[in-house]
Amino acid sequence: MKQVSMLPAASLERPTWQGTEGSFWSTASKESSRQPHKCTWKQILPREREWKGPFYFIQGADPQFGLMKAWSTGNCDSGGDEWGQEIRLTEQAVQAVNKLKPRPRFFVLCGDLIHAMPGTPWRKEQTADLQRVLARVDSDIPLVLVSGNHDLGNAPTPETVAEFQQTWGDDYFSFWVGGVLCLVLNSQFWYDASRCPALKQAQDQWLDQQLSIAGQRECQHAIVFQHIPLFLQNIDEDDDYFNLTKSVRREVADKLVRAGVTAVFSGHYHRNAGGTYQNLDMVVSSAIGCQLGQDTHGLRVVVVTAEKIVHRYYSLDELSEKGIEDDLMGLMKEK
Numbered sequence: 001m002k003q004v005s006m007l008p009a010a011s012l013e014r015p016t017w018q019g020t021e022g023s024f025w026s027t028a029s030k031e032s033s034r035q036p037h038k039c040t041w042k043q044i045l046p047r048e049r050e051w052k053g054p055f056y057f058i059q060g061a062d063p064q065f066g067l068m069k070a071w072s073t074g075n076c077d078s079g080g081d082e083w084g085q086e087i088r089l090t091e092q093a094v095q096a097v098n099k100l101k102p103r104p105r106f107f108v109l110c111g112d113l114i115h116a117m118p119g120t121p122w123r124k125e126q127t128a129d130l131q132r133v134l135a136r137v138d139s140d141i142p143l144v145l146v147s148g149n150h151d152l153g154n155a156p157t158p159e160t161v162a163e164f165q166q167t168w169g170d171d172y173f174s175f176w177v178g179g180v181l182c183l184v185l186n187s188q189f190w191y192d193a194s195r196c197p198a199l200k201q202a203q204d205q206w207l208d209q210q211l212s213i214a215g216q217r218e219c220q221h222a223i224v225f226q227h228i229p230l231f232l233q234n235i236d237e238d239d240d241y242f243n244l245t246k247s248v249r250r251e252v253a254d255k256l257v258r259a260g261v262t263a264v265f266s267g268h269y270h271r272n273a274g275g276t277y278q279n280l281d282m283v284v285s286s287a288i289g290c291q292l293g294q295d296t297h298g299l300r301v302v303v304v305t306a307e308k309i310v311h312r313y314y315s316l317d318e319l320s321e322k323g324i325e326d327d328l329m330g331l332m333k334e335k
């Protein structure tokens, strides 16, 4: 069944960012024009560089419109012609986030926004439907979007990267929130950059620059968002579909650790997992959409205090019915 989009697709304004700061999505404040539009973090940058006390944000991953049907039919390559379940789940996620008090500082989606790969059927329709659902995120909660393998293709090309940028915004960028440096990365460049070596090189150079800022400890914390986890449990685990290869993961992890990055948030696994490597917390969050394990459809609440970053995964039902638990909220009161 073809899904019908209720609202016109989002404006395809090109990102203005050219390499130092990024763009993120916000939503129009007027009910009559609830279409997502991109803003730039440059506007809020000056007052966000300083630590002003604890805050929290929400992390989600893999709404992946279309995977549940594709998985159920065993045809993950060209299946996925329905995504009504993912629409309902993502609507529930958006409603749960909108209900939270106080407001999360931002809502980040760590990739695989939709299931249909570049150049395959249903991509346009899935994108339009997801944009319609995300347009309902409250206008004072910035929405940060990360690119996944289904968004860019397993081996991205300059064309698929450009398409992502036009549809969703930059594929890598940084922003500051309350004294915390946040780096959004395109992990496909570490998975297979054979068709876009120059783009990979550009991200690597940019990342080194950004990490030198983090390394000078000009931030309270530095954290990373990317789609594919560096590892699922252990830095020495074997390579598989869901992690980055051993040589890449070790090189990237060492670089992040040296710069003082303390957490990497990811998705892609459709299960909760994670582990630590030196001072780095590798966080793997299950999906808003299709589950491949025993976890529930859910979101992760991440509390950032002066000293630490504490996070907990909530099912969508739990988060929308009960909100965030007192112990986590208590951390927000610490000075």
Ligand SMILES: [Zn+2]
Pocket (backbone or CB within 6 Å): 112, 148, 149, 150, 227, 267, 268, 269
């Ligand atoms: Zn993925």
